[in-house]
Amino acid sequence: MYSTIAFTLESGKQHGYRRGILQLKRPDGTVLEVKTPGFVTATSRGVVSHLTQRLCEQTEAVRWIHATFESLYVATRPFPASWRSYSQACDPDIVFALTDTPFTPPPFSQKRSVKSVERSLAWLSDLLRSDTSEYTHPTNVFVQMAGGVEHDARAAFADGLTSRLYDKEADMVRPLQTLDEGVAGYSFDLAPLRATLSGDRLTGRLYDKIPAHLVPEVLHPWDLTQYTGDLADLVRTSLSALPEQKPRLVNSCTGPHEILQLIQSAGVDLFDAAWAQRAADIGIALDFQFPVPQQYRDHVAASGDDDAAGENDGARQAGIPIGYNLYNFQYAHDFRPLTDHPFPSAARSPVAPSTVILHSSIDSGEVGESPSPFSRAYIHHLLHTHEMSAHALLLTHNLSVLDAFFNGVRELLGSPGVCDQVIGDEIAIFSRVYDASSSLFNVSAKCWAEVELARGKGRLAREKAKELLS
Template identity: 35%
Template sequence: MPSGLQFTLAHSDHAAQFGPRLGTLILRRPNGCEITLDTPTLLTSTSRGVVSHLSRDHVRQSSAIRWVHVPFETFLEQSPPVPTLQTGPHPLHRFLGFVPQDHILSTSVRDPDDVRQMPPNGPNYLAANSLRGVRKITPNEWRTYTDKIQPDFVIALTDTPHTPPPFSQKRLTKSIERSSAWLASLLSPVVSAVTPTASTDLTATDLSQAPTNASDIAATKPAVLVHLAGAASHPARSAFAAALLEPLSDIERASIGGLPTLDAGVAGYTIDLAPLRIAISSSPVSPPASSDINPSTNITSSLSALLQTSLTRLPRTKLRLIYGTLGPHDALHLLRDVGTDVLNASWALHAAHVGVSLDFVFPAPTRDTSPTIEGDSAALQPLGRNLYAPQYALDFAGLSTSGNTCECAACAPHMPDTRIVHGSDASEEADAYVRARRAASASADQANDGGDDDSSANLRNPSYTRAYLHHLLHTHEMSAHALLALHNLAVAEAFLQGVRTVLASSGGVDRFANEVARFEAYYAEESLTVGAPREEGEKGGIMAEARAMWAQVELARGKGRLAREKERAVAGGTEAEP
């Protein structure tokens, strides 16, 4: 683990290999800046380095976005990839507009949530899905790119099959061998210069771009994370974990900087649930006879069993990242049964994309005293609201249920401390208007609170209402999805804050198990991820309803609207709307 990275488990039960974990991740930059994250924490996914629906100002405004993951395959349409041309410190942060003092960046070649079928990987390359088709990336190229862009965490190349399952034993053996070899390539020590060899697949341009100063590279070398390979096979997953811990020969140790094992060079482990779910659904999985893991018939329990097989022998003090959770219920099951430190919340952004405003808390509220989304307090409550629905057209309440505090930009919009100048607009009238609004807001807050604080917190405006978001959605306004994305990410972060609070309390582990059961009894479980496989017998909920209404609005207001209106007008004998 790099000297600037520190991860410690704070939970009293350090002996348990599995179960809920409470920890602290500290990243210290060379300039003395320090980023501290309490775990379990949230990871935000991106497309080409952009958080869906959000501008850079939105990202900087959101306290929920601290760790950002960047799939690199979307930059491979150019050679060399454009981010590798960025110079100066923190190249990837600067290229994508993230703040090194506030944001942790991780990168992998493939998008962990992308389960589209791909051509098979080769012995010396990984197939990646760029904007201009499939590209092949070699271990040497991946190392050169990551040394150049300097993310905080880099995920080693892993031979995950993206062909139709099930996979043969021969294919799984290849996957384990290739993944181990590619990890060793990434862990090899920094050299003073990049010299072309017979095995190097880089172009002359790539070689000229590579760093040549070993000390400069070593000072900014990212922490390495490894994906736990083995697909849906317990023996294969156990074999890969054993390969990470196997003592290396003298020659092998010399090739990776003297490390005794491959595991000694990694800072943590990652698990991609999306391809694993497909592998499980294609062939039932049962643990080996010697395992103490209980067999299960559903996908969630099968996932937990497979992850436990991979992690049984590995040190529990290293980071665990899980991509591909389907919603808060799925996240709670993994936190309880396996134990993880970082979870992505793509489901929060998927919900925002189809007009769903999330509204849930952990621990779950009591039924007797808390307001509910559904009228029947005894019924299972949905995880949010479909704001496309007509009942919200005149609903002027905020996005959160009364009593649930949310500090996102949609629920607690703030006036800027200074006027935002556009172009040459510098009129005294505009300045006077901003000063008057700020003074009026501060006076109102002082009168209500009895305080004399005149900070920017007093510049808070009323919450955006459900009716306003309903209007924006039906008029196909982009700002609707931006506000919902900010809100849903804040709800997801508050959810994990609730998990941390419960674990830090007296009897945290036992109380956490009880609160998970209460959460399941209060909220209806539903996959919030678009296109996720459903359990047998699972019915559609707010997401299915929202997708249908979103499609109707997209058809009426989206791309190609004028052509469709013209066709209808011709068929009906009337003129199309302008």
């Protein structure tokens, strides 16, 4: 017995806005649901970074998580030939088929592209291989669409999924007639595609957990949606020949602007939350809404079409940042909550303990009122004193902001009588009001690196090295 997946599209089309529900049923009767468009929380070895199990349960935004197959103690990497046995042993709700992604510097030769497509199809076929044991083949397989930035290669991979199998290939995956029949969903990793398009392997690197000493001294801002149009074209090429009833997951988005464009032009259903989680790592508290609140729409009317999207060192500046850098000393005496928006998070709505530890006979045993929201000044203090709780509070806040953002998207898509023009206008307003450059992340990453080097692990060794040099 294993988990089963059902994806129901309430509305939508092949390459446009889609709204639905992804439901997973486990053998023990547990039912998990994610409304789409929605997001999946990333983990480190199955644990959401910074969050304890209790805090993770209190964070309503954490519904589904993605766990990488790795071990803290064993450095051996899994081989494709062993991937099927690993997936059988772990029995996950969903398993991702391995894909041959070139990681050498671009451009790639035609021979390498063909090899990538053929290998990826062969590895998927091996994962779907049936045998005589009780375990036949996994039904909850997501396949990462191969082909790189070549449209012909991506179309060839999609054709390989839907082509009818014969002879030995058909016998291997019997009773499936095509590989796509054994696939539950499609996934896209934008990071290698964006790096190939830009020609720079470091593009977007600040979304990775890189050591503080590797953060560059000078970080030039860039437009986070610079390659979104090209990426959407690649996604559409992969999906053109595939059924629209299966969910689509995209990893490595750069922010809400790219998410909205992929929902609008490629019909993507699920996104990972790695960028929002990385924002919490470097001291950013997200603060944006969709649809844009009325008080911010005045910014669009006042700025005009020509000024709403200016140029600044190659990055598009749209005005209002999508969050704020709490390392900045301007928040040292700012006692406002992280946001005025009424959504639940550990930072916005702290939970009072159910019991109180009494240290003396004169202590009161009564539980008081719920504590007030944590202020920006308090988290600013925690960040500069290198307290782990700062990132835990920021993470619950950021995931809650992202959850509210997707709620707004779904409500708009489900509004009676809403048309493509109205949805497109709302996305255009969002793109013009909120800044789509990397400036916020650049500054925050540098501030985080300074505090990390001053107070983080290895501080004494670094200070000793400086003394020897001076």
